[in-house]
Amino acid sequence: MSGLRNGLRRVATDRGDWAGIPMPLEGERLVVEPGYPNAALFAAMGGPTDEDRLPEDPVLVGAKVRNTFRSAKKRSHVHVFELASGRIEWGITPDIHGADKLLRTLGCSDAWGIEQEQAALQLLGTMVRHRQFKQYLLTGSFIETSARSGVTYLFRRLRPTVAMSVSKGRMRILCALCLHPIAYYAGSWAGAMCPTDDVVAHLALMRGDEPMLWRRSNQHPAWDSAAGLS
């Protein structure tokens, strides 16, 4: 993969894509920021092929999704859809455990290089205190409180950043902020950039423009599996 990665780097420099070109991976769908050059082309690459897809239920042909929401009781996502006949039906996508997501993340690590992760670690080391850096190296996470808003952020490698606040003497979770520069691989924790680059992006945005971090992130409640807390 290093040959492909280096080739994409050269092409990106020539084209003026300063943040690089996300690497498509076979079997993994890229979700690209819509304004990024050739976003639609990248989104069409990779992903499951027609042979991988399950045969479609004839009842569902022509159905439209009306709503999707998470049920904490069922620990599943509930989908409400309207059949072609006009009848309303519903189904669930179970959310029992995150093993599938973990395995996909493992596969997506082919997109990153050790050199890239080392460079990102060097940069992070210049941005945080020694104790924070040590905690990150040893546990994959560290904490910082915003002097501006008083919100405490738990920055984590390969997981959304958890925003917490103190209320009546107790720490409570506001939400988990999920954000990847350029792109991420659907169904995994992996972004197009190496894990520490995602952490640096979160940290820099929190320090430099906290409202922008909240505005650009997907905000997941703590009980949602997408928050990476369960």
Place this chain on the structure above:
Amino acid sequence: MNGTVGVLNVGAGDTKLSFDKSNPAERIRAARIVKDMLRRGYALLIEVERDGRKVFTRATDFDEEVCEYIIADFDPLGLERQPETPEPPQPLVTLREETPHASQQETPPQEPPPPAPRRGRPPGKRVPAEGARAVAVARTAGG
């Protein structure tokens, strides 16, 4: 000290741009890239010093001619808050003989009205790129 910009990059992890006065070609290249990144919607977070503390703030524009970041001139941490000017003490008692008759009162000189409050976005502060460290984050895809 040379100013640097760390651009978070997919293929390189973190590419560095340098505003080195001794290397004009690199300086011009870095200025061109920073301007282009801002145009494309990248977030440029600049490390500045306020009241002895290093804080990050986002650049809203970049002046290629003089290589200066233009940042929003507001102080979210309240570190540069100026002390309020105290009002002059008012006399508690005005003696009768000191109060002139209304027909004899002289019109006190009128003070010029205070300037109207400024409207619109506050003027940006300029930070020279040579002495600043910055991190550039591309547009984001949620997650």
